Amino acid sequence: MQHTSEHFVQNSRIALADAQLKPVLGAVTTFLPALRQKAIDQTPEFEALRDYAVAMKDHVLDHLETYLADFERAVQARGGAVHHAAGAEDLNRIVLALCAGADVRKVIKGKSMVGEETNLNDALQGAGLEVLETDLGEYIIQQAGEPPSHIIGPALHKSKAQVAELFRQKHDLGERNLDDVPQMVREARQMLRERFLSADAGITGANALVAENGSIMLVTNEGNGDLCSILPRLHIVIAGIEKLVPTVEDASALHRVLCRSATGQITSAYTTFYSGPRRAEEPDGPVAFHVILLDNGRRAMRAGKYRSMLRCIRCGACLNHCPVYRHVGGHAYGWVYPGPMGSVLTPLMTGLERAVELPNACTACGRCEETCPMRIPLPEHLRQLRDDAATAGITPRAWRLGIGAAMTAFRWPWLYRASSGLARSAVAFLGRHPGVLRRVPVLRGWAQGRALPAPQAETFMGRWQRRQHGKSGEHRL
Amino acid sequence: MNARDSAYAALAATRPRVHVPGNVVEHFITRLRAQGGQCSRVDDEPGGRAWIAALAREDGSSMLTAKDAWLERILALPGPALPVLRAAGEGPVKGLAITTAIAAVAETGSLLLHPRAGTPMALNFLCDRLVVLVRAADVLPNLEDLWARVRREFGSDTPRALSLVSGPSSSGDIGMQFATGVHGPIELHALIVSG
Ligand code: SF4
Numbered sequence: 001m002q003h004t005s006e007h008f009v010q011n012s013r014i015a016l017a018d019a020q021l022k023p024v025l026g027a028v029t030t031f032l033p034a035l036r037q038k039a040i041d042q043t044p045e046f047e048a049l050r051d052y053a054v055a056m057k058d059h060v061l062d063h064l065e066t067y068l069a070d071f072e073r074a075v076q077a078r079g080g081a082v083h084h085a086a087g088a089e090d091l092n093r094i095v096l097a098l099c100a101g102a103d104v105r106k107v108i109k110g111k112s113m114v115g116e117e118t119n120l121n122d123a124l125q126g127a128g129l130e131v132l133e134t135d136l137g138e139y140i141i142q143q144a145g146e147p148p149s150h151i152i153g154p155a156l157h158k159s160k161a162q163v164a165e166l167f168r169q170k171h172d173l174g175e176r177n178l179d180d181v182p183q184m185v186r187e188a189r190q191m192l193r194e195r196f197l198s199a200d201a202g203i204t205g206a207n208a209l210v211a212e213n214g215s216i217m218l219v220t221n222e223g224n225g226d227l228c229s230i231l232p233r234l235h236i237v238i239a240g241i242e243k244l245v246p247t248v249e250d251a252s253a254l255h256r257v258l259c260r261s262a263t264g265q266i267t268s269a270y271t272t273f274y275s276g277p278r279r280a281e282e283p284d285g286p287v288a289f290h291v292i293l294l295d296n297g298r299r300a301m302r303a304g305k306y307r308s309m310l311r312c313i314r315c316g317a318c319l320n321h322c323p324v325y326r327h328v329g330g331h332a333y334g335w336v337y338p339g340p341m342g343s344v345l346t347p348l349m350t351g352l353e354r355a356v357e358l359p360n361a362c363t364a365c366g367r368c369e370e371t372c373p374m375r376i377p378l379p380e381h382l383r384q385l386r387d388d389a390a391t392a393g394i395t396p397r398a399w400r401l402g403i404g405a406a407m408t409a410f411r412w413p414w415l416y417r418a419s420s421g422l423a424r425s426a427v428a429f430l431g432r433h434p435g436v437l438r439r440v441p442v443l444r445g446w447a448q449g450r451a452l453p454a455p456q457a458e459t460f461m462g463r464w465q466r467r468q469h470g471k472s473g474e475h476r477l
Numbered sequence: 478m479n480a481r482d483s484a485y486a487a488l489a490a491t492r493p494r495v496h497v498p499g500n501v502v503e504h505f506i507t508r509l510r511a512q513g514g515q516c517s518r519v520d521d522e523p524g525g526r527a528w529i530a531a532l533a534r535e536d537g538s539s540m541l542t543a544k545d546a547w548l549e550r551i552l553a554l555p556g557p558a559l560p561v562l563r564a565a566g567e568g569p570v571k572g573l574a575i576t577t578a579i580a581a582v583a584e585t586g587s588l589l590l591h592p593r594a595g596t597p598m599a600l601n602f603l604c605d606r607l608v609v610l611v612r613a614a615d616v617l618p619n620l621e622d623l624w625a626r627v628r629r630e631f632g633s634d635t636p637r638a639l640s641l642v643s644g645p646s647s648s649g650d651i652g653m654q655f656a657t658g659v660h661g662p663i664e665l666h667a668l669i670v671s672g
Contacts, residue, residue: 031653048493059488063481078637136659137650153650160652185648185656192660213635223602223646223661230598230638246485248627252620253492266508267585269644270602270661276637281594285637 001119001147005334005346008357012328021157021329028156029326035264036317036371043260053257054375057311060244061302067211067244068293074214078276080289088118091294095120095203095236096127098290102234104129104200110218110225111135112205113151113314114238114294116336117349120203132195134224136188143170149330151337152262152316157329160184192224202228202286206239207258207313208251209291215275216291217251219258219268229274235286237274241293242302242310248273254313257373261315297349306381309344311374318368318378324361333358340368340378347385353394359385360399420459427455497618501583502669505616508586512644513657514665518613521672522551525610528668529575530557532608536573539563541604543576544595548610551670574604578611580626581667584619587641588667589627598638602646607662609642613671 004011015021040046060067072082085091091114099107107129109115121142124131133142137155141148144166148154155163164178167187177183204225206216216237218225229235245251251273259265278285301310319325319339330338335355337345343358359382368378389395395403409416430437431454437447458466478486497504506516519525529552533540539561542548552559576596578588588609592598601607617623627635646661657663 027653043495045493045495049495052492055488055491059484062484066481134660135650136648140650153653155650156653158651160654163651181651181654181656184651185659189659196660213633215635215639221644221647221649222659224659226602226640227599227660230602247489248624249489249492249621252624256495256620263649265512267512267587267641267643269512269647270640270642271587272638272640273635274638275635278592279637282592282598282637283595284597284599285592 001116001336003335003350003354005350005355005358008332008334008355008361011332011334012361015328015332020159020162024157024159025326025329028150028153029320029322032264032316032320033371036261036320037264039260039264039266042266043256046257046260049253049256050373050375053254053313053373054311056245056250056253057242057374060246061242061307061310064241064244064302067246068241070211071209071214071244074210074212075275075289075291076214078214078289080214080276080291083290083292085118085292085294085296087296088294091118091238091292091296092120092123094292095238096123098234098236098288099124099127099129099201102201102288104234106130106132106195106199107201107203108132108134108196108199108228108232109138110202110204110220110228111138111154112203112238113336114205114240115203116148117296118238118294120238132192132199134192134196134222134228135220136185136222136224139188139192140166143167147331148336149338150316150319151314151341157331196227196231199228199232201234201236202230202232203236203238204228206237206243206291208245208254209239209243209293210246210248210251210273211244212247213275215248215273217255218272218274219255219270221263221265221269223270226270226272229272229286230284233287235274235277235289237289237291239291239293241295241298242312258313258315261313261317261371261373301348305384306344306348308374308376309341309348309381311376312341312345313374314341315373317371317373321367321371323363323365323367328361333361340382341376344378344381344385352385352389352392356389356394356396359383359389417459417461420461424455424459427452431455492621494621495584495619497583501618502613502616504618505581505583505586505667506669508583509643509665509667510586512586513647513655514586514644514667516667516669518669518671522670523554523556525551525668525670526554526556529608530559532666533560533573536560536606538572541572541574541600543574543600544593545577548575548577551610571603571605573606573608574600575608575610576600578609578667579615579630580623581611581616581669582618582620582623582641583616585641585643587623587643589623590640590642591636592638598640601640601642602661604662605658606664606666607642607645608666608668610668610670613669616669 140155149157207219208217277289325339347355431452580589645657645665648659
């Protein structure tokens, strides 16, 4: 997908003005957190499950290379092959070479964030291959020509009416109706079935890579990932190196926190562990099984202060709980990964210069860290990225000036007191005369539908000093 | 044991289990139903045979059967006429299909399916209605018990695919509304056979 993170502010304005998007985002960020909470309420062990998932991932990160070597050996022992891709282009090149070697023309895909990361569809289509996304949400956005807006539900930004309209445009409907969601689902089932059966290669992601036996864990509710893994003669798995776990029990341990955090489910409808190509006695399954492991900045992340980001299991909970995501949606973030996790990953994977606005798109409310099943300190990473941007001198000039002014005020208490007193009077005036703000060109949009709250009668400092009056002088400011 | 493996052994000893309260089979049934699956219980194999015949009559189509000794024994028991049986692998996979699971998990309401000689895996994912038979004694409390069972049964030579099926094919991708039968089975029935 096109990278537009440098236009986050502009993208956000467009999103905020989109009247159709607002109710959809409101529903997503209300409904999914409620489902998650219900699942957690049914699981008294949830905090212990989180603690184990975190400790297990940290252990794997400490021993990443040896676990990778174990995984590779196990895949080979079962007749599969492992490939290593340093960057996005390497991964696409390996996939293309595998397809060319097996005379592949038609490719079906399961949902894969790594595939989005490397822009795999464009590379495959550019080489003349037919590519079809089979996850219902991915299929919808592929038909619409749009990027995903959410890592779990890529088409959640689309209303039912918009999907029905899209199917009407893209499918030859004949007599078929599209009045409700079950009918739309049947429509997609019918369209995709034929394509599943005629595909030459299936490409899927992996929710975990199991070092002990070389299997990959694939989690879906639709079963599309399984059809991609079983029906075509070539199965290619693409995954980040951080997906490794030591054993199948550990994969299940991650699965427990993933399902609850992502969709509020106790389990997904389908969870399959695949390893190697079909065996002689089996009537179906791929004749070749390849796993491509992507680095794309992950080893560098592991070596530095952002290491905990590699614990991320792509559950999407931080998006659903983020007040910024709630208002601007996924497309505003301008790349594959949106929300708090995207605001950390995008600068780390594509360069801070291209995404400097993202770490600043944060209210520091801390809900992402609270809800993250892997206890990733997302607000701290966002702060570190802002720090990195300041050190590298790439923070926009206006922000630098603003922060500089604030720092000056903090350094000189009399200046701070004078300016906050002035600001209080100004806010009080504007609160009493709402029409004034609406006449200021840059503030017009913001002031529409909002009123400034009337400030308190005195400042915090004034109140503090009054309360301290009479007490020992050491606490006085 | 090297340093990594001893660190892992210490860590694995702390892995929490999810407690399954009450009767394991009852818990399995409640979970699977909550996930959109259907579940029935019969007292013995003849009861299973009768249940299958009734479902097949109601369905009206031919029935696709997995190649499995236990299933074949049940179907060969005396009882009401069964519809035309098609062995999986003959012709396209659609309509009603019937297979067996070597284990089920109460914690997640899951049935464990794996590829077997003569039975395509596609049977589990392409039919419209999937019936899975499982013995009541094979319903295990949680996932740790399942993996212990898999290790006992297969040793290090685990099957190429181990599939935990915990409901019909479903999606909430359109308007966050739950709908079944996106690609795979529109209906999933678990038939628990006691005795
Ligand atoms: S950062 Fe945490 S909450 Fe966000 S997607 Fe990753 S694991 Fe989930």
